[in-house]
Amino acid sequence: MAFSTSDDDSQQRFALGFLFAIIALVVSAVVGTVVVQRGIARPAATPASAPAAEVVAPAGTLDIAGNEVARVVVDGSVVKFYFTSGRADLTADAAPALTDVVRAMKDGDRRVVVSGFHDATGDAAVNAELAKQRAQAVRDALVAAGAPEDRIELRKPELTQGDGNSAEARRVEVTLAAQ
Structure with missing residues (x-):
């Protein structure tokens, strides 16, 4: 046929x-x-006016190699920078949130309180030092983005070990406060 x-x-x-x-x-x-x-799909909101949490990268997001991805969450006047295990460096995704914090500081004549938290895995002294390094990294990034250094306060939280899972505990919180 x-x-x-x-x-x-x-x-x-x-x-x-x-x-x-x-x-x-x-x-x-x-x-x-x-x-x-x-987080390309969503522009970062101004921390002072954000009504609800905005996740720049979803919790538990993994990269191609299966490693956890750092992320930023804006919740009202608190910005939470989450870090990958054992690391104290910010990713490029943090830049918009840092810029918004600096803008809110300048526009509202505000100061910020930077606090570092850590998870419960591993050595407690090493974790405490890592939480401090993460808080200092966020402070340095804020200064580099134009924040007045004299209006940034590093404060060790009463409970440095975060609640919940380990990924949720590895964070630095930046809280906007009145001058």
Whole structure:
């Protein structure tokens, strides 16, 4: 039985169209994942006026290697910078929140209190030092973003060990306060 060339052309066009649709779907999924992980989809809110928590990167987000991704959460007048285990460096995703804190400090003639927390895993003394280094890293980043250093207070919280899971406990809180 011989097939006509129009049937072959039709089948080839269908196969190519289907292939292009699959490629478009994969590309869209990859771009969507990157947007969510990097917080590109949502601009950071001004900390002083944010009505609800805004997660720049979702809790428990993992990178391609399976490592936890640092994130920033804005909750009213408190900005929480979450860190990956054993690290005290801020990611580029923190820049918009830092800029908003500096703007709120300058616009409202406010000061900020920076407090570091840690999880319960490992050596307590090492964890306390890491919490201090994280708080200092946030303070230094605020100063680099233009915050007046004399209006930034580093304060050790009464309970430095955070509640909840370990990822939730590895954070620095920046709280806007009246001058």
